Amino acid sequence: MTAQTSAAESGVRGDDNGFTLRAPDGTSYRVDLTREVLSPANPLLAECCEGRRVVAFTGPTVDRLYGRQLRAYLDARFAPGTWSVHVLGGGEDRKRMETVEEICALAKSAGLDRGGVMLAVGGGVTCDLVGFAAAIYCRGVRYVKVNTTLVGQIDVGVGVKTGINALGTKNMLGAYHPPHASLNDPAFLRSLAPRDIRCGLGETAKMAIIKDARLFQALEECPQVFQRPYATPASLAEEGLGRRGVEDYVLRTSMRLMMEELCPNLREHDLARLVDFGHTFGPVMETASAYRIAHGESVAIDMALSSELARVLGLLDARDCERIVALIDALGLPVFDPETCTPELMDRALKASWERRGRRLHLVVPDGIGSAVFVDDLDDIPGAALQEALDALAARAQDATAAAPLTAAC
Numbered sequence: 001m002t003a004q005t006s007a008a009e010s011g012v013r014g015d016d017n018g019f020t021l022r023a024p025d026g027t028s029y030r031v032d033l034t035r036e037v038l039s040p041a042n043p044l045l046a047e048c049c050e051g052r053r054v055v056a057f058t059g060p061t062v063d064r065l066y067g068r069q070l071r072a073y074l075d076a077r078f079a080p081g082t083w084s085v086h087v088l089g090g091g092e093d094r095k096r097m098e099t100v101e102e103i104c105a106l107a108k109s110a111g112l113d114r115g116g117v118m119l120a121v122g123g124g125v126t127c128d129l130v131g132f133a134a135a136i137y138c139r140g141v142r143y144v145k146v147n148t149t150l151v152g153q154i155d156v157g158v159g160v161k162t163g164i165n166a167l168g169t170k171n172m173l174g175a176y177h178p179p180h181a182s183l184n185d186p187a188f189l190r191s192l193a194p195r196d197i198r199c200g201l202g203e204t205a206k207m208a209i210i211k212d213a214r215l216f217q218a219l220e221e222c223p224q225v226f227q228r229p230y231a232t233p234a235s236l237a238e239e240g241l242g243r244r245g246v247e248d249y250v251l252r253t254s255m256r257l258m259m260e261e262l263c264p265n266l267r268e269h270d271l272a273r274l275v276d277f278g279h280t281f282g283p284v285m286e287t288a289s290a291y292r293i294a295h296g297e298s299v300a301i302d303m304a305l306s307s308e309l310a311r312v313l314g315l316l317d318a319r320d321c322e323r324i325v326a327l328i329d330a331l332g333l334p335v336f337d338p339e340t341c342t343p344e345l346m347d348r349a350l351k352a353s354w355e356r357r358g359r360r361l362h363l364v365v366p367d368g369i370g371s372a373v374f375v376d377d378l379d380d381i382p383g384a385a386l387q388e389a390l391d392a393l394a395a396r397a398q399d400a401t402a403a404a405p406l407t408a409a410c
């Protein structure tokens with residue numbers, strides 16, 4: 001039983017090497033920002049697993065890019081026969097119970113005991129799967145995650161959620177399983193595909209829109225962050241940040257904002273959660289598209305729709321709505337999807353969220369740049385309002401298609 005933490009002691013504290021979260025219920029964990037995490041000279045990962053059997057899991061891409069370094073690191077730091085690395089099938093469609101059973105079977109055959117460590121090295125799919133397996137294997141074993149995507153470092157890596165898709169529903173099964181350690185090395189982001197960078201920027205934009213106007217402005221001035229060369233945004237110029245400085249600013253600010261939101265409500269006793277912004281319509285779009293729409297993309301479309309809805313309901317002025325939708329567009333993320341953005345599916349999503357959130361909708365909508373409010377019940381959203389919001393985004397998407405230069409298929 002974790003000892004309760006007093007309100008004065010609970011919170012998120014940042015330092016040069018990361019953040020420490022202390023929740024009111026006594027849960028506490030460290031989120032580290034480090035460099036060259038897989039270099040034998042870096043003791044951090046070894047210290048998290050010292051004296052324990054280590055069963056590591058990764059995906060095919062990460063194994064191709066970093067598997068040799070990972071195995072060399074474990075070989076240098078752990079006795080032969082006390083560690084193993086296993087490569088899981090990749091992709092959102094593998095985030096299901098069958099893969100969790102595979103992880104547990106591999107761990108058992110590798111001799112993982114109650115005192116051992118399950119190590120995830122990968123993006124959110126790998127970490128959600130391994131984290132959930134660690135939560136139920138022997139009723140719970142030590143879980144260490146090395147997050148290798150932008151979504152992973154700013155979102156998966158800073159919380160306690162683990163889980164899988166099941167019963168036709170995104171993240172339907174899972175557990176709150178705090179990591180023993182969450183290690184984040186920004187160097188991993190350099191090998192990310194542009195689409196996966198953009199998905200991470202979707203989760204960054206989520207936090208900027210609901211919590212931080214300055215981060216929003218930095219993204220507006222620098223939508224190519226993490227992707228292409230750019231000048232330091234004017235809004236950050238006085239800090240004299242270079243390219244890496246801007247990326248560090250975006251990364252650290254996103255991590256801090258998410259941890260500050262999660263800390264007081266880590267296990268979601270309160271179902272009105274600002275970080276649900278972008279996650280009401282999105283999960284249903286991901287599932288209905290058979291994961292053609294990636295998580296970060298569904299978040300983007302949901303945020304655009306929620307913003308247009310806020311405008312139609314008179315909760316957000318048209319100028320701020322336009323800034324939000326334009327930012328999502330500038331980040332290279334979709335604001336509409338003809339196949340899934342239908343009134344029927346959106347209505348189904350609203351009802352699914354109403355059920356999941358204790359028969360209250362708690363739809364998060366922005367009421368300005370850097371702030372958001374809740375629309376609490378289904379009756380607060382007339383069908384005509386939803387239709388008007390959808391029509392606005394459909395028209396925008398149509399204009400963009402008409403204006404897009406004809407380019408050869410890449």
Ligand SMILES: NC(=O)c1ccc[n+]([C@@H]2O[C@H](COP(=O)([O-])OP(=O)(O)OC[C@H]3O[C@@H](n4cnc5c(N)ncnc54)[C@H](O)[C@@H]3O)[C@@H](O)[C@H]2O)c1
Nearest residue numbers: 061123124125148149151152155156159161188191192295
């Ligand atoms: N647990 C949580 O709190 C939480 C929070 C946000 C999202 N999620 C979940 O995370 C998932 C999305 O995570 P994601 O965006 O990381 O997707 P992902 O795990 O599918 O990774 C995206 C792609 O990047 C590849 N990849 C990973 N690291 C790489 C690297 N360093 N270089 C090159 N390629 C690399 C992967 O192989 C994959 O093809 C969704 O299932 C979502 O529900 C969970």
Ligand SMILES: O=C(CO)[C@@H](O)[C@H](O)[C@H](O)[C@H](O)COP(=O)(O)O
Nearest residue numbers: 155161170171203273275276279283
């Ligand atoms: O996607 C996730 C968590 O899975 C986060 O980005 C998101 O902000 C929140 O946790 C949402 O509450 C979504 O939660 P859930 O659907 O994963 O339960």
Ligand SMILES: [Co+2]
Nearest residue numbers: 203279295299
């Ligand atoms: Co998310």
